[in-house]
Amino acid sequence: MSTAPVALVTGAARGQGAAIVARLHADGFQVVAGDVRVDELRTSTADYGDGVIAMALxxxxEEQWAAAVAAAVDRFGTLTTLVNNAGVLHRAALADETAAGFEGSWRVNCLGPFLGIRAALAALTAADGASIVNTCSTSAVRPFPHHAAYGSSKWALRGLTQATAVELAPSGIRVNAVFPGPVATPMLDDRTQDRLAAHGRLGTPAEIADAVAFLVSAQASFVTGAELVVDGGQILKIG
Known part of the structure; x- marks a missing residue:
């Protein structure tokens, strides 16, 4: 079995997730890349060879989480790193929001990471230098209008990160979060990207991947419970 670190990355088919897979693979990780967009995922990971497994996730x-963790351990012998990157951006004014829309955001953005942490816990506990990184958002730092569902789900993920960091520290598992600002990914349509770019450039997926790569690396061995904002100063400009 390889002694390389092994990461499970969600939302890996495109955007930030694909960039995280690329960066971790370049850093010597074996990777299980998961996404619901299976065709895109297989295309984006096709050139990595045996070092990356593409899985529907x-x-x-809970069943698909269990399968993804089992695939990592069966194929690579361990799981050292979990990157909860998958998320959905849902906007609606409060008067137009629905219970289904609100709950859908919470299920992907907060319940999903919880299920992943629980599914991976035994494997991470058994690994040396294990770490978890959750992708939050600047919406979990400052409020934005029409973001009640998305923003509150990311605030919840921020709280989950802190609670998990405290509980898992005695097991040697570090838990941190990145807080991306506006990033040029398919999550933002062209009109939104143009509007945001008028106030300063958008970030690139690779810049978020760089932050994640640091947090899961040995260079961050004394870092847990951290909240790394990667937004080009976006939240500093909000009145």
């Missing part, structure tokens, strides 16, 4: 499914 709906983060709201």
């Amino acid at each position: 709906d983060v709201t499914s």
Whole structure:
């Protein structure tokens, strides 16, 4: 079995997730890349060879989480790193929001990471230098209008990160979060990207991947419970 670190990355088919897979693979990780967009995922991971496994992963499914963790351990012998990157961006004014829309955001953005942490816990506990990184958002730092569902789900993920960091520290598992600002990914349509770019450039997926790569690396061995904002100063500009 390889002694390389092994990461499970969600939302890996495109955007930030694909960039995280690329960066971790370049850093010597074996990777299980999961996403509901299976065709895109297979295309984006096709050139990595045996070092990356592409798997269908709906983060709201306990069964698919169990299968992804089992695949990592069966194929690579261990699981050292979990990157909860999958998320959905849902906008609606409060008057137009629905129970289904609100709950859907929470299920992917907060319940999903919880299910992943629980599914991976035994494997991470058994690994040396294990770590978890959750992708939060600047919406979990400052409020934005029409973001009640998305923003509150990311605030909840921020709280889950802190609670998990405290509970898992005695087991040697570090838990941190990145807080991306506006990033040029398919999650933001062209009109939104143009509007945001008028106030300063958008980040790139690779810049978020760089932050994640640091947090899961040995260079961050004394870092847990951290909240790393990667937004080009976006939240500093909000009145």
